[in-house]
Amino acid sequence: MREEDAAAAAALEAACSREAWSERAFASAACDPNALYLVAEEDGGIVGCCGIWQSFEDGDICNVAVKESCRRRGIGESMLLELMRCAVRNGIRNFTLEVRSGNRAAVALYEKLGFIKEGVRKGFYSNPTEDALILWKRGGL
Numbered sequence: 001m002r003e004e005d006a007a008a009a010a011a012l013e014a015a016c017s018r019e020a021w022s023e024r025a026f027a028s029a030a031c032d033p034n035a036l037y038l039v040a041e042e043d044g045g046i047v048g049c050c051g052i053w054q055s056f057e058d059g060d061i062c063n064v065a066v067k068e069s070c071r072r073r074g075i076g077e078s079m080l081l082e083l084m085r086c087a088v089r090n091g092i093r094n095f096t097l098e099v100r101s102g103n104r105a106a107v108a109l110y111e112k113l114g115f116i117k118e119g120v121r122k123g124f125y126s127n128p129t130e131d132a133l134i135l136w137k138r139g140g141l
Contacts, residue, residue, distance in 0.1 A: 001038060003027050005039050005046060009063075009065075010023040012046055013065045016066070016068070018126075037049060037051035040066070040075050047067040047070040048067065048070065048079050050080060058092065058094045059092035059096070066079075093138070096134065096137075097135050098132040098133065099133050101120070101131040101133050107133065107135075115135035116136060
């Protein structure tokens with residue numbers, strides 16, 4: 001993701017999430033050496049984004065979003081696989097993420113990619129209040 005993609009990434013996430021990042025937050029992440037963000041483009045527009053923040057050998061995946069009309073086409077899976085491949089090349093061996101417990105499609109995708117539930121944060125999300133599942137994938141790809 002380039003800094004100039006920040007506005008489109010923020011708009012996409014706002015359409016997909018109740019806890020969306022601002023344009024400024026995406027622009028900052030795009031320039032941060034500890035972060036890697038990818039976007040998926042179609043017909044010149046951004047239809048997906050995802051990011052990872054590195055802390056030693058761990059990577060915290062965040063901001064996974066796919067435009068509603070583009071879901072169920074493998075865009076999210078392709079983005080995440082490429083993100084994890086890039087992360088492994090940068091020394092990341094373990095991946096973690098949080099997801100709303102009720103987001104069944106996302107949970108199914110993460111499980112397909114080898115993530116395992118290791119914890120729950122009760123009432124973590126608001127509007128509506130919902131638990132966060134803490135998922136990990138350890139040992140690289």
